[in-house]
Amino acid sequence: MELVVxxxxxxxxxxxxxxxKNHEVSxxxxxxxxxxxxxxxxxxxxxxxxxxxxxxxxxxxxxPGILVLINDADWELMGELNYELKxxxxxxFISTLHGG
Amino acid sequence: xxxxxGLCEKKAILKRPKTGxxxxxxxxxxxxxxxxxxxxxxxxxxxxxxxxxxxxxxxKDSTVLAYTLKTLNERYDYKLDLILLSVDEGITGYRDDSLxxxxxxxxxxxxxxxxxxxxxxxxxxMDDIVKQVGLKNNCTFCGVFRRQxxxxxxxxxxxxxxxxxxxxxxxxETVIMNILRGDIARLKRCTAITTGADGALPRCxxxxxxxxxxxxxxxxxxxxxxxxxxxxxxxxxxRGHARTYIKDLEAIRPSSxxxxxxxxxxxxxxxxxxxxxxxxxxxxxxxxxxxVCKACVLLEGLNKGLPKLGIGKPHKVKKLEAQGKIFTxxxxxxxxxxxxxxxxxxxxxxxxxxF
Amino acid sequence: xxxxxxxxxxxxxxxxxxxxxEGERRPCMKCGESxxxxxxxxxxxxxxCFLTYCTHKFRSAFGKSKLIRDGEKVLVAFSGGQSSTxxxxxxxxxxxxxxxxxxxxxxxxVFIDEGAVLNQTQEERSETCQQVAxxxxxxxxxxxIISLEKIMQESNSLEKFELSEQFESLHVSEKDQExxxxxxxxxxxxxxxxxxxxxxxxxLLVSIATAGGYxxxxxxxxxxxxxxxxxxxxxxxxGMHLPFETGFADCRHPEMKIVRPVRDFTAKEVAMxxxxxxxxxxxxxxxxxxxxxxxxxxxxxxxFVTGLQADFPSTVSTIFRTGEKLSVEDMDSEVDRCQFCQxxxxxxxxxxSALNATLFSxxxxxxxxxxxxxxxxxxxxxxxxxxxxxxxxxTQKDFRLTKEDLADVLCYGCRLVIKxxxxxxxxxxxxxxxxxxxxxxxxxxxxxxxxFLLPS
Numbered sequence: 001m002e003l004v005v006x007x008x009x010x011x012x013x014x015x016x017x018x019x020x021k022n023h024e025v026s027x028x029x030x031x032x033x034x035x036x037x038x039x040x041x042x043x044x045x046x047x048x049x050x051x052x053x054x055x056x057x058x059x060x061x062x063x064p065g066i067l068v069l070i071n072d073a074d075w076e077l078m079g080e081l082n083y084e085l086k087x088x089x090x091x092x093f094i095s096t097l098h099g100g
Numbered sequence: 101x102x103x104x105x106g107l108c109e110k111k112a113i114l115k116r117p118k119t120g121x122x123x124x125x126x127x128x129x130x131x132x133x134x135x136x137x138x139x140x141x142x143x144x145x146x147x148x149x150x151x152x153x154x155x156x157x158x159x160k161d162s163t164v165l166a167y168t169l170k171t172l173n174e175r176y177d178y179k180l181d182l183i184l185l186s187v188d189e190g191i192t193g194y195r196d197d198s199l200x201x202x203x204x205x206x207x208x209x210x211x212x213x214x215x216x217x218x219x220x221x222x223x224x225x226m227d228d229i230v231k232q233v234g235l236k237n238n239c240t241f242c243g244v245f246r247r248q249x250x251x252x253x254x255x256x257x258x259x260x261x262x263x264x265x266x267x268x269x270x271x272x273e274t275v276i277m278n279i280l281r282g283d284i285a286r287l288k289r290c291t292a293i294t295t296g297a298d299g300a301l302p303r304c305x306x307x308x309x310x311x312x313x314x315x316x317x318x319x320x321x322x323x324x325x326x327x328x329x330x331x332x333x334x335x336x337x338x339r340g341h342a343r344t345y346i347k348d349l350e351a352i353r354p355s356s357x358x359x360x361x362x363x364x365x366x367x368x369x370x371x372x373x374x375x376x377x378x379x380x381x382x383x384x385x386x387x388x389x390x391x392v393c394k395a396c397v398l399l400e401g402l403n404k405g406l407p408k409l410g411i412g413k414p415h416k417v418k419k420l421e422a423q424g425k426i427f428t429x430x431x432x433x434x435x436x437x438x439x440x441x442x443x444x445x446x447x448x449x450x451x452x453x454x455f
Numbered sequence: 456x457x458x459x460x461x462x463x464x465x466x467x468x469x470x471x472x473x474x475x476x477e478g479e480r481r482p483c484m485k486c487g488e489s490x491x492x493x494x495x496x497x498x499x500x501x502x503x504c505f506l507t508y509c510t511h512k513f514r515s516a517f518g519k520s521k522l523i524r525d526g527e528k529v530l531v532a533f534s535g536g537q538s539s540t541x542x543x544x545x546x547x548x549x550x551x552x553x554x555x556x557x558x559x560x561x562x563x564x565v566f567i568d569e570g571a572v573l574n575q576t577q578e579e580r581s582e583t584c585q586q587v588a589x590x591x592x593x594x595x596x597x598x599x600i601i602s603l604e605k606i607m608q609e610s611n612s613l614e615k616f617e618l619s620e621q622f623e624s625l626h627v628s629e630k631d632q633e634x635x636x637x638x639x640x641x642x643x644x645x646x647x648x649x650x651x652x653x654x655x656x657x658x659l660l661v662s663i664a665t666a667g668g669y670x671x672x673x674x675x676x677x678x679x680x681x682x683x684x685x686x687x688x689x690x691x692x693x694g695m696h697l698p699f700e701t702g703f704a705d706c707r708h709p710e711m712k713i714v715r716p717v718r719d720f721t722a723k724e725v726a727m728x729x730x731x732x733x734x735x736x737x738x739x740x741x742x743x744x745x746x747x748x749x750x751x752x753x754x755x756x757x758x759f760v761t762g763l764q765a766d767f768p769s770t771v772s773t774i775f776r777t778g779e780k781l782s783v784e785d786m787d788s789e790v791d792r793c794q795f796c797q798x799x800x801x802x803x804x805x806x807x808s809a810l811n812a813t814l815f816s817x818x819x820x821x822x823x824x825x826x827x828x829x830x831x832x833x834x835x836x837x838x839x840x841x842x843x844x845x846x847x848x849x850t851q852k853d854f855r856l857t858k859e860d861l862a863d864v865l866c867y868g869c870r871l872v873i874k875x876x877x878x879x880x881x882x883x884x885x886x887x888x889x890x891x892x893x894x895x896x897x898x899x900x901x902x903x904x905x906x907f908l909l910p911s
Contacts, residue, residue, distance in 0.1 A: 010735075010736075010738070011537060011726060011736065011738065012738045012744070014738065015738065015744065015745065016745075051745070052745055055745065064758075064761040064762045064764060064765035065722070065757070065761035065764075065765075067723055067726055067727070069730060072491065072502075072730075072731075073480075073489075073490070073491045073492070074490075074491060074492040074493050074727070076493040077480055077481055077490055077491070077492075077493060077499060078480070092730065094726045094730060096537065096679070096722035096723060096725075096726050096761075097757060097761065098680070098741055098743065098753075098754075098757055099740065099741030099742065099743045099744035099745075099746075106820060106821055106822060107820065107821075107822060116816075116820055118816055119816050119817055119820050119821075121820040121821055123820060127820075131816070131819045131820050134819055135812070135815060135816055135819065138812070138815050139807065139812065142805075142806040142807040142811065143806075143807035144807075275689065276686070276689070278777075279685070279686065279689065279774055279777045280467070280763070280770065280773065280774065281467070281773065282773040282774075282776050282777045284777060284780045287777065293807060309809060309812035309813075309816075338467070341759075341763060345755070345756075345759045348749055348755050348759075349690050349752060349755060351749065352644075352646060352749060352751065352752055352755060353644070353646060353752060353871075355813070355871070356690050356691075356752070358809045358812070358813050359690060359691055359692035359809075359867070359871065360689055360690055360692075360694075361809040362692045362694065362801075362804075362808070362809035362810055362867055363688070363689040363690075363692055363693060363694025363695070364689075364694055365694070365804070365808055365809055366694045366695035366801045366804075366867075367694045367695065367697065367781055368695070368781060368782050368783065368784045369780055369781060369782070370780055370781065370782040371782070373780045
């Protein structure tokens with residue numbers, strides 16, 4: 001089943017997404033296991049990022065200095081990369097880096 | 101068109117990493133040596149008649165240092181008695197090979213050589229220690245033990261001074277490390293060219309302003325014989341971060357290394373900040389800011405099968421001691437016996453600890 | 456030799472990532488509610504307690520320092536970004552009637568438009584200013600917008616600083632625009648450009664504030680930004696000036712203190728504060744927007760520090776605490792100051808020093824040459840010098856300040872900036888060149904009479 005989540009990029013992170021802040025996305029069903037933030041990052045990199053992927057992802061995580069909020073809570077409280085996405089989740093990426 | 105040397109009419113063969121100027125081989129050698137000479141003179145590092153031990157590891161820095169000091173000693177008549185002093189940490193496949201290099205240097209430069217080993221000083225080789233503690237904290241042991249081993253070897257040789265091959269990159273890296281670790285006492289001391297001048301055995305760094313890249317170039321063009329393998333027990337990862345940062349900075353602005361040293365030289369610590377007071381170790385007499393010095397704590401840990409002792413916070417050591425679990429015997433066979441020999445002279449070696 | 460040294464075993468702790476299972480979210484350490492944010496090394500706070508913590512931290516920064524008196528007029532530098540957005544909101548809250556421990560100063564806000572050095576068109580600049588004006592207008596505080604070009608004017612023309620009611624258009628004289636452009640284009644590296652803009656911005660803020668009768672300038676630097684600044688300052692030879700650059704108050708300018716009231720906040724806290732309050736900071740481009748991590752020294756340092764911080768959560772606070780323990784010695788009014796950044800000179804060093812070692816290296820590997828920038832040398836050669844030593848002869852059009860002369864009256868860090876410039880003459884702002892020329896002249900006079908001075 002498809003998973004619909006909303007993504008928001010701000011603090012300058014949106015510059016890498018054609019300056020579009022809000023994205024409603026449907027993620028295709030995954031054959032083996034649930035969607036996690038880790039999978040989501042790969043999906044974002046392949047499907048949404050417009051330029052300079054290294055300024056958003058590094059290794060399998062976000063570039064240090066980009067905060068992640070899952071439903072208005074710090075992702076550090078939610079298992080970070082291992083958080084399993086649920087329908088209607090709202091994931092916010094905020095860059096705290098100079099110049100975005 | 102070939103680039104001409106900026107100083108003579110010959111063809112330039114290198115661009116100085118430090119200044120970016122194109123020079124020929126001979127003019128580079130000359131500039132390199134003059135700069136080290138200038139450092140020695142400006143900082144008043146030596147006096148005529150002194151016996152100076154060169155901490156020799158067989159690596160590029162200490163090999164170039166031995167060669168340069170010998171050259172300058174003859175050229176400018178410093179009247180120094182130079183001796184090579186090597187520490188054998190007991191690392192198979194690394195130090196045993198590099199010591200062969202030092203032995204060849206001894207012949208090539210006709211300098212006396214003294215090798216002092218961890219085994220004879222502490223009863224443990226680094227190979228033994230790694231078997232006990234694993235690869236995580238082994239560098240801590242090695243760093244602490246080497247510092248004392250050099251001093252101890254120098255004492256046996258009755259030298260006036262120790263010189264080490266620490267270069268500008270090493271010092272810049274140490275400045276950054278000490279900021280990252282919040283170690284204000286070491287931050288204050290780490291840019292001094294000579295440490296321990298008031299104590300028994302001063303140490304100095306004639307390559308303080310010499311770029312690592314220039315040392316490599318000098319060794320390369322002089323065809324000096326040195327050992328260039330990294331230690332098989334990889335150095336701690338955290339220092340690696342600082343090292344990468346320095347290298348990246350140098351790529352952006354080559355003067356960064358010297359700029360960091362300038363920063364370190366100009367920092368002033370607030371008067372109200374308390375710095376650790378250095379006393380002497382109650383077990384061996386070596387200088388220490390704790391009651392028992394780090395080497396004794398680490399060694400006690402090894403001997404009691406508590407390899408983590410001394411890694412991290414000192415209060416754990418105090419607790420175990422209060423419980424009567426460590427430091428129960430006053431005689432710690434090999435170590436104490438070796439150290440007792442010149443206990444008196446170690447006691448007034450305060451401030452020699454850091455550089 | 457292995458560079459690992461004694462005493463290095465005290466290494467910061469790595470980040471611990473706990474296992475997470477739904478329904479087990481950590482409680483807030485204050486009230487026990489479900490937590491929403493982790494701050495410091497590993498403290499969990501709920502939304503409400505986090506916001507209270509922020510407000511408290513902000514107000515106590517003023518309380519502790521006792522730097523700003525009741526009723527004092529302060530100028531707040533507003534950039535529109537994360538930390539100024541939070542700063543504006545914290546001030547609004549702090550001044551509101553319902554606030555406990557109410558703040559009692561009187562703020563005005565100023566935005567400096569730096570579009571000129573970002574290669575923006577007039578339209579883009581206007582659009583930015585419109586956005587900022589709307590935000591400031593909404594705040595209800597007095598405000599104004601100034602373009603960076605104003606720094607090229609003689610200082611006295613800034614006496615006209617006024618607050619505005621609405622934004623119409625950016626007033627930039629063509630002459631200033633051209634002059635700033637030439638100055639900017641002569642700076643060759645991005646690292647030096649970043650330093651240049653930082654110094655110009657500070658100078659402009661100080662002169663605007665002076666002209667407007669303010670006694671303090673408030674800026675929104677966070678602890679994260681300041682720890683990056685600290686390390687990048689060290690890398691750019693500014694070790695002596697760290698207490699000015701990163702302290703609560705920058706006291707280098709004799710009549711104006713620059714105060715950093717959010718310096719106890721991390722970048723994360725500021726971003727969380729904004730997110731929880733639904734504030735929308737502007738995203739304005741900077742010099743290094745979308746640039747690679749090695750584009751400049753500051754950029755590299757930011758990458759380095761944020762990268763370490765991700766693995767070792769105490770990184771920023773440790774760097775910060777290191778800075779807290781430093782001071783600037785000999786800070787009396789008589790001290791010789793850098794003619795550009797105004798900090799005390801750090802170039803009066805002993806023979807054995809990094810600076811002299813570098814000068815020696817340069818003298819060795821270059822044939823002796825005295826390159827003068829901009830043709831004829833200064834008034835040593837032209838006999839038109841009035842000899843006043845107060846800089847009065849810089850008014851003469853043919854006065855030329857060489858790069859070497861200028862370097863003599865700059866600190867180590869500012870010397871590095873001009874070293875990365877093609878030329879300095881006629882390019883730096885007039886007031887900088889004027890005071891530098893006066894300082895050069897004074898220095899030369901002092902050298903001449905040196906033999907007759909008695910040791911004090």
